[in-house]
Amino acid sequence: MSGWGLAAWLMLGGSTLLLFIGMPVAFTFMTVNIAGAWLYMGGEAGLAQLARSSVSSVAAFSLTPIPLFILMGEILFHSGLAVKVIEGIERLIRKVPGRLAVVAVVAGTVFSAISGSTIATTAMLGSLMLPVMLARGYHPTLATGPIMAIGAVDMLIPPSALTVLLGSLSGISISKLLVGGVLPGLILSVAFVLWIVARVKLSPGLAPAEEEQPAYAGWERFRPFVRYVLPTLSIFAVVVGALTLGWATPTECAAVGAFATLVLAVAYRSLTREVLMKSLQGTAAISGMILFIIVGATTFAQILSFSGASSGLVQAITGQGLSPGLIVGGMMLTLIFLGVFVDQVSMMMITLPIFMPIVQGLGIDPVWFGVMFLICMQLGLLLPPHGLLLMTMRGVAPPAVTMGHIFRAVVPYVAMSLLLLAAVFWIPSIATWLPARIG
Numbered sequence: 001m002s003g004w005g006l007a008a009w010l011m012l013g014g015s016t017l018l019l020f021i022g023m024p025v026a027f028t029f030m031t032v033n034i035a036g037a038w039l040y041m042g043g044e045a046g047l048a049q050l051a052r053s054s055v056s057s058v059a060a061f062s063l064t065p066i067p068l069f070i071l072m073g074e075i076l077f078h079s080g081l082a083v084k085v086i087e088g089i090e091r092l093i094r095k096v097p098g099r100l101a102v103v104a105v106v107a108g109t110v111f112s113a114i115s116g117s118t119i120a121t122t123a124m125l126g127s128l129m130l131p132v133m134l135a136r137g138y139h140p141t142l143a144t145g146p147i148m149a150i151g152a153v154d155m156l157i158p159p160s161a162l163t164v165l166l167g168s169l170s171g172i173s174i175s176k177l178l179v180g181g182v183l184p185g186l187i188l189s190v191a192f193v194l195w196i197v198a199r200v201k202l203s204p205g206l207a208p209a210e211e212e213q214p215a216y217a218g219w220e221r222f223r224p225f226v227r228y229v230l231p232t233l234s235i236f237a238v239v240v241g242a243l244t245l246g247w248a249t250p251t252e253c254a255a256v257g258a259f260a261t262l263v264l265a266v267a268y269r270s271l272t273r274e275v276l277m278k279s280l281q282g283t284a285a286i287s288g289m290i291l292f293i294i295v296g297a298t299t300f301a302q303i304l305s306f307s308g309a310s311s312g313l314v315q316a317i318t319g320q321g322l323s324p325g326l327i328v329g330g331m332m333l334t335l336i337f338l339g340v341f342v343d344q345v346s347m348m349m350i351t352l353p354i355f356m357p358i359v360q361g362l363g364i365d366p367v368w369f370g371v372m373f374l375i376c377m378q379l380g381l382l383l384p385p386h387g388l389l390l391m392t393m394r395g396v397a398p399p400a401v402t403m404g405h406i407f408r409a410v411v412p413y414v415a416m417s418l419l420l421l422a423a424v425f426w427i428p429s430i431a432t433w434l435p436a437r438i439g
Helices: 003-020 025-040 044-058 065-078 081-092 099-112 118-135 140-153 161-170 174-180 182-202 219-245 250-267 273-307 309-318 324-341 344-362 366-382 388-396 403-426 429-436
Strands: none
Touching: 003 025, 003 273, 003 344, 025 044, 025 273, 044 273, 065 081, 065 118, 065 161, 065 250, 065 273, 081 099, 081 118, 081 219, 099 118, 099 140, 099 182, 099 219, 118 140, 118 388, 140 182, 140 366, 140 388, 140 403, 161 174, 161 273, 161 344, 161 366, 174 182, 174 219, 174 250, 174 366, 174 429, 182 403, 182 429, 219 250, 273 344, 324 344, 324 366, 324 403, 344 366, 366 388, 366 403, 366 429, 388 403, 403 429
């Protein structure tokens, strides 16, 4: 076996094996990195270089939006503004088949526009809306499916901490990647609503025929929407608008978004000392975990490159004479397969050191590739048996909702996500049109 082949087996095979046996992501890559640095970077000198690379990897200014985006979502949830947003949307949507399921999708889309955490969105919607839906007679599959599906869409619609992480690790423009997920995310949200309405029309027994709801008329019906939903959406409009027009960098937009969220919480008298401390603690915990993972990912890629494994694998793949489209299709299938077994950060860490040199060497549009990568990661959140949002839903659902219900509930939404991936593959402008408008 060639030298680079042995290095590839050690680094990629070793990390995959450790992940499969259940070792935490950060410790997995730290273990492999230490072994790789000692073997391929000169023993103690390699370990010293590993330490220097680790420090520089998290000192990058481009990573600043991650804690700010996370803080936006933490304030939204801990301050109780999320409940007010649900109320505003629920009053507005009336006489629609599967009304509460539709409300969950619309509310989840609004939360996606201000929250950087898919798990937080799913947990919050599951704990608030699922008991109500089940009590009113919704079938468990109709009640749980939309909540999990729209939680995954949170990854596509900015602000998204994982999108910033993907852009940072891959070298793709973070601004364009954030904006590129907007249209696919909105397409999925609309598709989910249409599916719910059609499904309930075809099988009326899945939802109550006529839901009991207070009869709000005139201004009372629109007041919560104007008071709570529109101000929340205005933060999304400012962040995405500034990115699209080129008025601000991702870091500046994240700072504006976090400040605006704080101002909203103060204006609604929801920002107590306790809420602020919980929000800051949650932000610090999640951000620290992500930054620790970045250390492992960056040094992992450097050792792969130094050992010759990256260039060897790239030459082996590109030397097969396959078309760029076929190679990209193979990458997407690899990501979907990995999504069944490992989490999203692990998917990035294992594949990006190999995929990105191929993307650059073949002249593939990195934003188009990056958006498809995000869709594959979003699929991984929903794929049985280990999808993270499936486990989140099981954690907040009552005992009457079984894993069988949850697995069946997610199938149509996985199918729609696969159709979106195929659409973006064949029609790249779905992902690239909006980023191309960036000033």
